[in-house]
Amino acid sequence: MACPAKFWMENVVPDAAEHGKNILIRLYKEDPAALGFFPKYKDIPVSELGSNADVKEQGAVVVKALGELLKLKGQHESQLHAMAESHKNTYKIPVEYFPKIFKITDAYLQEKVGAAYAAIQAAMNVAFDQIADGLKTQYQTV
Numbered sequence: 001m002a003c004p005a006k007f008w009m010e011n012v013v014p015d016a017a018e019h020g021k022n023i024l025i026r027l028y029k030e031d032p033a034a035l036g037f038f039p040k041y042k043d044i045p046v047s048e049l050g051s052n053a054d055v056k057e058q059g060a061v062v063v064k065a066l067g068e069l070l071k072l073k074g075q076h077e078s079q080l081h082a083m084a085e086s087h088k089n090t091y092k093i094p095v096e097y098f099p100k101i102f103k104i105t106d107a108y109l110q111e112k113v114g115a116a117y118a119a120i121q122a123a124m125n126v127a128f129d130q131i132a133d134g135l136k137t138q139y140q141t142v
């Protein structure tokens with residue numbers, strides 16, 4: 001059985017800051033309003049973010065947190081609750097951004113990892129959908 005967590009740990013986490021940074025920058029390019037939520041670098045032009053240490057740090061945080069969620073294989077209610085709590089109440093992130101970042105991540109992995117990702121893509125998208133749906137549910141309770 002193809003395992004999204006194993007794929008993520010082997011192909012994405014070893015270069016977490018770089019992959020995470022690239023995914024975040026794609027999000028900011030596709031939706032410039034998304035950049036406004038990140039106080040550490042919101043006033044820097046997207047074209048300059050590729051070498052920004054704070055974006056790399058944030059990218060690594062997202063990639064590692066996503067890896068932990070994938071390892072839980074759907075048993076992630078309490079983690080999603082905590083994430084919904086911070087993203088909704090502290091950072092004020094509209095819940096629609098989660099499906100958006102997952103769609104970007106899917107396209108990114110398809111381009112960057114290619115064949116190895118193709119074998120896991122369907123299972124990865126099921127996992128992404130579960131996480132996005134779980135966050136949507138948790139957003140209603142926090």
Ligand code: HEM
Nearest residue numbers: 034037038039040061062065066083086091093097098101
């Ligand atoms: C792939 C899904 C995502 C994961 C796994 C994730 C994970 C995290 C984690 C672990 C933190 C730090 C701990 C915490 O406060 O909870 C964090 C902080 C943050 N996240 Fe997310 N996040 C995701 C998507 C997003 C999206 C789509 C946005 C905005 C459009 C966003 C905005 C933020 C902001 C503004 C912070 C605080 C940054 C700072 O410290 O200055 N996140 N995220």
